Amino acid sequence: xxxxxxxxxxxxxxxxxxxxxxxxxxxxxxxxxxxxxxxxxxxxxxxxxxxxxxxxxxxxxxxxxxxxxxxxxxxxxxxxxxxxxxxxxxxxxxxxxxxxxxxxxxxxxxxxxxxxxxxxxxxxxxxxxxxxxxxxxxxxxxxxxxxxxxxxxxxxxxxxxxxxxxxxxxxxxxxxxxxxxxxxxxxxxxxxxxxxxxxxxxxxxxxxxxxxxxxxxxxxxxxxxxxxxxxxxxxxxxxxxxxxxxxxxxxxxxxxxxxxxxxxxxxxxxxxxxxxxxxxxxxxxxxxxxxxxxxxxxxxxxxxxxxxxxxxxxxxxxxxxxxxxxxxxxxxxxxxxxxxxxxxxxxxxxxxxxxxxxxxxxxxxxxxxxxxxxxxxxxxxxxxxxxxxxxxxxxxxxxxxxxxxxxxxxxxxx
Amino acid sequence: xxxxxxxxxxxxxxxxxxxxxxxxxxxxxxxxxxxxxxxxxxxxxxxxxxxxxxxxxxxxxxxxxxxxxxxxxxxxxxxxxxxxxxxxxxxxxxxxxxxxxxxxxxxxxxxxxxxxxxxxxxxxxxxxxxxxxxxxxxxxxxxxxxxxxxxxxxxxxxxxxxxxxxxxxxxxxxxxxxxxxxxxxxxxxxxxxxxxxxxxxxxxxxxxxxxxxxxxxxxxxxxxxxxxxxxxxxxxxxxxxxxxxxxxxxxxxxxxxxxxxxxxxxxxxxxxxxxxxxxxxxxxxxxxxxxxxxxxxxxxxxxxxxxxxxxxxxxxxxxxxxxxxxxxxxxxxxxxxxxxxxxxxxxxxxxxxxxxxxxxxxxxxxxxxxxxxxxxxxxxxxxxxxxxxxxxxxxxxxxxxxxxxxxxxxxxxxxxxxxxxxxxxxxxxxxxxxxxxxxxxxx
Numbered sequence: 001x002x003x004x005x006x007x008x009x010x011x012x013x014x015x016x017x018x019x020x021x022x023x024x025x026x027x028x029x030x031x032x033x034x035x036x037x038x039x040x041x042x043x044x045x046x047x048x049x050x051x052x053x054x055x056x057x058x059x060x061x062x063x064x065x066x067x068x069x070x071x072x073x074x075x076x077x078x079x080x081x082x083x084x085x086x087x088x089x090x091x092x093x094x095x096x097x098x099x100x101x102x103x104x105x106x107x108x109x110x111x112x113x114x115x116x117x118x119x120x121x122x123x124x125x126x127x128x129x130x131x132x133x134x135x136x137x138x139x140x141x142x143x144x145x146x147x148x149x150x151x152x153x154x155x156x157x158x159x160x161x162x163x164x165x166x167x168x169x170x171x172x173x174x175x176x177x178x179x180x181x182x183x184x185x186x187x188x189x190x191x192x193x194x195x196x197x198x199x200x201x202x203x204x205x206x207x208x209x210x211x212x213x214x215x216x217x218x219x220x221x222x223x224x225x226x227x228x229x230x231x232x233x234x235x236x237x238x239x240x241x242x243x244x245x246x247x248x249x250x251x252x253x254x255x256x257x258x259x260x261x262x263x264x265x266x267x268x269x270x271x272x273x274x275x276x277x278x279x280x281x282x283x284x285x286x287x288x289x290x291x292x293x294x295x296x297x298x299x300x301x302x303x304x305x306x307x308x309x310x311x312x313x314x315x316x317x318x319x320x321x322x323x324x325x326x327x328x329x330x331x332x333x334x335x336x337x338x339x340x341x342x343x344x345x346x347x348x349x350x351x352x353x354x355x356x357x358x359x360x361x362x363x364x365x366x367x368x369x370x371x372x373x374x375x376x377x378x379x380x381x382x383x384x385x386x387x388x389x390x391x392x393x394x395x396x397x398x399x400x401x402x403x404x405x406x407x408x409x410x411x412x413x414x
Numbered sequence: 415x416x417x418x419x420x421x422x423x424x425x426x427x428x429x430x431x432x433x434x435x436x437x438x439x440x441x442x443x444x445x446x447x448x449x450x451x452x453x454x455x456x457x458x459x460x461x462x463x464x465x466x467x468x469x470x471x472x473x474x475x476x477x478x479x480x481x482x483x484x485x486x487x488x489x490x491x492x493x494x495x496x497x498x499x500x501x502x503x504x505x506x507x508x509x510x511x512x513x514x515x516x517x518x519x520x521x522x523x524x525x526x527x528x529x530x531x532x533x534x535x536x537x538x539x540x541x542x543x544x545x546x547x548x549x550x551x552x553x554x555x556x557x558x559x560x561x562x563x564x565x566x567x568x569x570x571x572x573x574x575x576x577x578x579x580x581x582x583x584x585x586x587x588x589x590x591x592x593x594x595x596x597x598x599x600x601x602x603x604x605x606x607x608x609x610x611x612x613x614x615x616x617x618x619x620x621x622x623x624x625x626x627x628x629x630x631x632x633x634x635x636x637x638x639x640x641x642x643x644x645x646x647x648x649x650x651x652x653x654x655x656x657x658x659x660x661x662x663x664x665x666x667x668x669x670x671x672x673x674x675x676x677x678x679x680x681x682x683x684x685x686x687x688x689x690x691x692x693x694x695x696x697x698x699x700x701x702x703x704x705x706x707x708x709x710x711x712x713x714x715x716x717x718x719x720x721x722x723x724x725x726x727x728x729x730x731x732x733x734x735x736x737x738x739x740x741x742x743x744x745x746x747x748x749x750x751x752x753x754x755x756x757x758x759x760x761x762x763x764x765x766x767x768x769x770x771x772x773x774x775x776x777x778x779x780x781x782x783x784x785x786x787x788x789x790x791x792x793x794x795x796x797x798x799x800x801x802x803x804x805x806x807x808x809x810x811x812x813x814x815x816x817x818x819x820x821x822x823x824x825x826x827x828x829x830x831x832x833x834x835x836x837x838x839x840x841x842x843x844x845x846x847x848x849x850x851x852x853x854x855x856x857x
Contacts, residue, residue: 002454024454026429027781062419071703072770073425074777091781098423106419123715127671131718131738135671137564207417239668241560272506273497283493283550289557311557340502347504347523350455354785 001349003376006363007198009205013214014186017205018363018372019198022356028194029091030100031360032108035189035368036182037084038161039154039222039300047161050081051125051170052178056088058117060107073099081159084299085368089357094195098204105208108188111179115172125167129160137239141246141307141408148234148404149248149303153225181218185209189367193360225250225301232404237411242289243310244408245319248303249398251295255369260381261389262295262397266304267341268330268390269293274340276326277306287314287322299369304398316407327398331391338387345382428776431807433783436793439629441637445613447629450620450793453786456524458621458628460531461794462538466516466609469584469648469729473601475593478511479551480605481518485509486547489540493547496533505530507537513585514648514728515615515798519790524623528631535635538614541606548599559591566673567738569664569839574675577835578732580656584649585730612642616797620790650729655679659833665842672741672840676751677734678833683726683799687824689809690816694824695724697771698758699735704771705754706735714750716743728799733829744844748836758825762818772813779809 006020041048056079057066070077075092090100133139143158150156161167190209192201228250251262269277270293281288291308310319352358359375366374437449466477485507486493500507505522518538522530562568572588579586587593617636619628657679681688692700699706699722706720720737739747782788796806838845 022454025780025784026432027784067703068770069422071701071774071777073422074428074773074780076702076774076778076781093429093777093780095426095429099425102419102423109419120712120715124711124718127716127738127740128718130670130740135566135669135738137561211417240564242557272501274494274501279494282554286550286553289554309557309561311553336502340498343504343526344501347457347521350457350523351521354453354455354457354787356784 001346001353001379004353004359004363006372008372009202011185011205011210013210013212014184015205015209015212016189016367017202018189018191018367019196019201020191020193020359020363021197022193022359023195026094026195027091027356028094028097028100028192028196029089029356029360030097030104031087031089031191031193031357031364032104033088033189033191033364033368034086034183035187036086037082038157038159039083040182040219041154041157043154043157044166045170045174046157046163046166047125047129047159048166048170048174048178049086050159050161051121051167052175053079053081053086054121054125055111055117055175056107058114058121059112061110061112063103063106064112066103066107070099070103075099083155083159085365087361087364089360091357097192097196097200101204101208104190105212108183108185108209109212113172113176113179118170118172118175122167122170126164129164129167133160137241138244138408141244141406142305144234144236145246145248145305145404145406148232148406149250150225152223153300154222155298155300155302177218180215184215184217185212186214187217187219189364191360191364191367193356193363222300228402231400233407234405235407235409237409240408240410242312242410243316245306245308245310245316246406246408247306247323247403249403251302251304251397253300253302254297255371258389258393258397259295259297261385261393262304263297264338264341264345264382264385265330265390265394265398266293266295267344268333268337269306269326271341271344276330277323280326281308281319281322285322286311287318327394331394333387333390335387338385338390342383342385346379349379428773429780431780431810433806434789436803437625441633441641443613443637443639443641444643445636445641446616447632448616448618448793448797449625449628450618450789451622451625452620452789453622456622457786458522458524458527458619458623459786459790460520460534461618461790462518462534462614463616463618463794463798464516464610464614465514465646466605467511468513468587469650470609470646471605473593473596474587475589475597476601476605477516477609478589479594479597480602480610481509481511481516483543483548483551483602484537484541484606484610486551487542487544488536489542490536491533496537499533500530503530507534513650517794524621527623527628531631531635538610539639543599543603543606545599548602552594552597555594556591559594563591564666566666566669566671566839569666570673570675570736570837573662573664573839574677574734574835574837577658577662577837578677578679579730580654580658583653583655585727609646613639618790618794618797620793621786648729650727655730657833657835659835661836661838661845663842663845664837664839666840669840670740671738672744672838672844673736673738674744674747675734675736675837676748676834677732678830678835680724680731680733680828681726682729682731683795684728684801685726685731687828688724688726688731689812690820691824691828692724692809693772693775693813693816694758694821694828695722695733696775697763697767697821698722698754698825700724701771701774703774705757706751709754710737710747710750714746716740716747720747726799741841741844744838744841748845752831752834755829755831759822759829761822763821765818768816768818768821772816776810776813
């Protein structure tokens with residue numbers, strides 16, 4: 001893969017700026033990442049970072065509508081909140097780049113705090129909560145798995161929040177406090193990718209963001225999750241057709257060197273149609289009709305999760321046994337299988353970076369973790385993983401006493 | 415100098431569209447190959463397009479299942495070996511089977527294209543349709559659909575087209591549980607022989623590649639097979655549409671939200687008014703700044719999202735509106751949808767609202783030409799809807815001329831609130847039932 005080139009710069013107020021020039025189409029993408037996410041929330045006010053993200057679109061000090069002026073110059077935008085960050089991104093025709101600076105700098109300067117906006121976005125977010133998590137079969141499985149997996153770390157709640165009532169209780173005062181405590185130039189990275197020049201971007205950044213004051217951040221040290229001592233199991237019974245099994249193992253955070261071997265293991269397990277779990281559980285033994293492993297690339301120690309649904313006539317014990325067998329098989333991974341997931345990582349990286357937005361996000365995430373080079377180091381790190389690494393991380397992390405399992409039982413269990 | 419933050423920076427005109435060149439070639443058997451050189455990554459996407467889909471099947475689901483079973487074993491490789499080899503080269507094959515066509519898309523690193531082509535040739539010309547694989551596939555699909563059946567969005571989607579086009583129309587078809595259960599393996603073998611064995615209608619290549627090398631590879635694997643080139647007629651061309659206006663409720667127990675899908679017939683993709691009507695739809699409900707979104711989400715907070723879209727098919731089309739709402743908001747949301755449709759017909763849009771929507775629309779058209787996949791999809795849609803390539807940029811010529819009067823005229827011509835088909839999945843009884851659904855027919 002070609003190296004992604006970029007230039008970087010920092011304003012006196014602490015705002016970090018990265019630029020990657022790409023001129024094949026007349027488009028620019030602006031990515032503004034704030035280093036605040038659900039992990040920074042008060043346990044009694046969960047879901048707040050995400051609610052706040054919605055409020056960022058309700059107008060700022062000098063610009064009553066964020067969306068309209070952007071749409072008028074042919075641009076579009078969106079945002080997302082994770083447990084670690086809140087990320088805003090816009091794409092627009094390259095000759096309209098300054099509009100993005102105008103809009104983003106004004107909402108970093110000061111929001112238009114209004115009770116009416118807050119009330120409306122609360123009800124929008126409550127409907128989002130229902131739509132995504134509560135009104136779907138198995139939709140709350142990960143909401144239930146998290147507090148089993150984490151006992152003290154704030155990853156124990158999801159970005160949407162622990163419960164609807166926390167969102168209902170948010171006040172305008174909370175909104176202001178959050179804004180001044182986290183939405184600061186010294187807590188953000190601005191990335192511009194596309195048909196522009198680094199010099200142009202640096203000048204625009206100085207012009208529009210230069211006079212925004214540094215702020216005193218509310219950041220506090222987060223509790224560290226103690227090592228797990230024994231397997232945890234929880235069972236719930238709901239109106240669903242099949243038994244769902246949701247399993248999680250603790251793994252280190254994104255910057256830990258073991259991350260790459262662990263992530264490749266999820267590919268060996270369930271990446272593509274040749275994934276070992278899919279082949280064994282779905283195709284050969286037909287114990288499950290769906291099984292998927294993910295590694296969660298959290299900033300703090302995260303998880304590998306393994307979600308499956310058991311086919312009728314089969315039991316949890318059969319499923320667990322089959323999963324264990326596959327893990328043992330992966331311990332003895334062949335050179336060919338290892339090469340296969342590495343090749344897949346290479347083509348995925350090529351595909352990912354066909355999108356300017358993904359390049360912008362990749363640079364911003366690396367920078368927020370203190371290493372913008374991460375975007376170029378990731379693929380080589382995958383390619384260096386050895387069979388010995390795979391064996392070591394499986395026996396270190398993917399072991400029963402490091403796991404939490406949620407059994408999601410139907411009312412009419414067989 | 416104090417910075418003026420309340421005035422937007424001066425905006426120039428949108429950049430001119432520059433769609434990449436499309437080269438047309440033919441293999442020695444006559445099979446057309448379209449090549450588009452695009453992108454900065456060493457990737458290529460090849461699309462093989464077949465005239466197979468709901469409009470060319472005697473039983474719902476045949477095209478879909480046949481195409482999916484084609485990757486489950488071939489003359490030289492079983493299903494696992496195929497998957498492992500494709501994954502080994504970092505390649506992937508996606509299958510899309512719709513109303514009018516079925517497409518196999520191979521994505522590969524350019525350097526690994528040749529071995530992937532060999533596998534694709536096996537899949538397209540040597541599938542073996544094993545009973546064992548078929549059983550597993552059917553069983554797994556049924557179990558997955560059992561979970562889908564609990565989702566309001568799925569139930570609404572499944573029933574919407576049937577009420578909109580009528581159960582006997584190809585565009586009214588949906589491959590659900592009851593359709594899958596009825597399909598037998600010999601039917602797939604038969605379907606393959608009729609619709610796939612004679613080769614694709616065309617191949618479309620997009621990405622970074624040496625054209626000569628690519629054409630040599632395609633010639634080697636696909637230039638010697640039979641290519642009939644015959645046009646297989648679509649049943650959608652001659653079927654009667656029977657649209658059932660009114661309310662159709664699908665109760666689902668213990669649901670917190672209901673899905674509303676509403677719509678009525680509109681125009682096919684190649685209709686002269688299509689691009690212009692897309693702009694009307696955009697103002698009505700087609701983007702974040704639309705009237706539906708502003709009224710129903712941003713002013714009232716009834717939903718996380720609501721949107722409308724204009725779908726242009728080869729022989730028909732429809733305006734569709736879709737949202738998930740709390741049960742208590744079903745009636746008010748329906749009321750607001752009709753109100754906003756009528757407002758598009760009653761009042762002229764302001765110049766400001768028109769300019770914003772048009773610039774947004776054209777800006778997005780430019781912006782979504784970024785990846786080889788997006789370019790490939792635009793060209794495939796043009797080919798399957800029989801549009802001229804010069805029409806790909808037609809919106810850039812047509813939309814700047816549009817006036818508020820044009821928007822109103824089109825809304826009056828094509829919006830018909832009284833003809834809306836309403837499908838509500840979730841809570842029933844929220845709406846006053848209309849006596850009997852009215853039917854609208856057309857060809």
